[in-house]
Every structure is written in C-alpha cells, then in structure tokens.
Amino acid sequence: MTATVEELYAVIEEKEANLHLAAELGKALLEKNETLTKEFEQTTNSHRQQLEVRYLISVLYKWVRLILFYLGYIIKAKPCLQNGKCYAWG
Numbered sequence: 001m002t003a004t005v006e007e008l009y010a011v012i013e014e015k016e017a018n019l020h021l022a023a024e025l026g027k028a029l030l031e032k033n034e035t036l037t038k039e040f041e042q043t044t045n046s047h048r049q050q051l052e053v054r055y056l057i058s059v060l061y062k063w064v065r066l067i068l069f070y071l072g073y074i075i076k077a078k079p080c081l082q083n084g085k086c087y088a089w090g
Contacts, residue, residue, distance in 0.1 A: 003011075
C-alpha cells in the first residue's frame with residue numbers, strides 16, 4: 001500500500017495543524033499558570049498580613065490588660081499618696 005503525494009501532504013498539513021493547536025494550548029496553559037501563581041502570591045501575602053495583624057492585636061490586648069491592672073493599683077493607692085496615710089488598699 002503506497003500513499004500518494006496528495007495523501008502525504010494531507011498528513012503533513014494535519015500534523016502541522018495539530019502542532020499549531022498544541023502550541024496555542026501550551027501558551028494558554030502557561031499564561032494561566034502565571035496568573036494562578038500571581039494570585040497565589042497575593043493570597044499568601046494577604047494571609048501573612050492577617051496573621052501579623054492578629055498577632056499585633058493580641059500583643060496590644062495584653063499591654064492594655066497590663067496597663068489596666070496597674071491603673072487599678074494606682075487608683076486604689078491614690079488616697080494614700082495624697083494624705084500620706086494608707087491603712088488599706090481598698
């Protein structure tokens with residue numbers, strides 16, 4: 001079974017079309033991969049910033065509690081500091 005020249009050209013054209021299609025699909029996949037990579041990096045950065053904010057809020061909360069704790073002692077000690085006599089702390 002011998003193929004004619006026309007049949008060989010048809011096979012070559014089909015292979016070229018498949019190759020062109022594969023190149024277009026590869027390019028589209030590469031572009032999609034780049035987009036997804038950028039989105040992943042943005043999401044990661046956003047998540048990291050959220051964790052930092054949560055940590056800073058927890059530190060701030062601890063400092064506020066500590067300040068309020070010491071303010072309680074200062075307020076209770078204020079009468080003692082004003083008149084120099086302190087019989088009880090509250």
